[in-house]
Amino acid sequence: MVGYGKNVGIVPMATNEIFARIAANTDKHQRYEVQFSMLEIYMEKVADLLQRDPNKKPSGGLKVREDKRTGVFVQGLSKVPVDSYAAIAKKMDEGYTARSIGATQMNQTSSRAHTVITIAFRQIREDDSKKTEKYSHIHLVDLAGSEKAGQTGAAGQRLKEGCAINQSLTTLGNVISVLAEKATGKGGGRVVPYRDSNLTRIL
Numbered sequence: 001m002v003g004y005g006k007n008v009g010i011v012p013m014a015t016n017e018i019f020a021r022i023a024a025n026t027d028k029h030q031r032y033e034v035q036f037s038m039l040e041i042y043m044e045k046v047a048d049l050l051q052r053d054p055n056k057k058p059s060g061g062l063k064v065r066e067d068k069r070t071g072v073f074v075q076g077l078s079k080v081p082v083d084s085y086a087a088i089a090k091k092m093d094e095g096y097t098a099r100s101i102g103a104t105q106m107n108q109t110s111s112r113a114h115t116v117i118t119i120a121f122r123q124i125r126e127d128d129s130k131k132t133e134k135y136s137h138i139h140l141v142d143l144a145g146s147e148k149a150g151q152t153g154a155a156g157q158r159l160k161e162g163c164a165i166n167q168s169l170t171t172l173g174n175v176i177s178v179l180a181e182k183a184t185g186k187g188g189g190r191v192v193p194y195r196d197s198n199l200t201r202i203l
Contacts, residue, residue, distance in 0.1 A: 001117065001142050010140055011117060015085045018121060029127050035079040035120040036088050038095035041198050042113035043164045049095035050078040064201055072201055079120060112161045114168065114199050115142040139203055143169065171197040
């Protein structure tokens with residue numbers, strides 16, 4: 001997501017491009033708004049990584065809902081207005097300190113959850129006769145790696161976490177497979193299993 005040196009990473013490249021294009025706008029009727037969100041999916045529970053108040057974090061995680069007009073969304077997820085990559089980087093640092101990590105035999109700081117960074121981009125155009133709004137959501141996903149219990153030495157809670165990670169990655173693979181089949185006309189009436197995990201449902 002974020003690299004070092006010349007390999008700056010996906011988030012800086014994408015967001016710097018967005019803000020550069022906003023800065024280059026000379027149309028007085030056009031304005032833009034950018035919001036930042038960051039969540040993790042741990043053991044199929046969705047957590048808001050920008051919410052620092054533990055009393056505002058439901059024990060069962062945030063609910064994934066669906067709206068006929070706007071589609072799937074995470075209810076109660078924080079959306080922070082940002083005006084530069086520097087503002088995003090500051091919020092990302094806050095979010096990463098709240099991630100679920102744990103030690104395994106292969107990694108002392110293994111990520112135990114999938115992280116989803118969302119950039120909500122809103123274009124607003126106003127002239128004398130009407131107001132038009134367009135929305136885009138860019139989801140940037142940092143997947144936890146699949147695990148083999150024998151290699152990681154996972155047991156107890158770490159084993160449960162690894163199973164949850166593998167299950168959602170398998171679902172993601174199944175979704176991609178069915179979509180690929182449908183794109184080539186071979187999918188027939190197969191249902192895309194988006195709802196089998198919170199990861200694929202959100203995406």
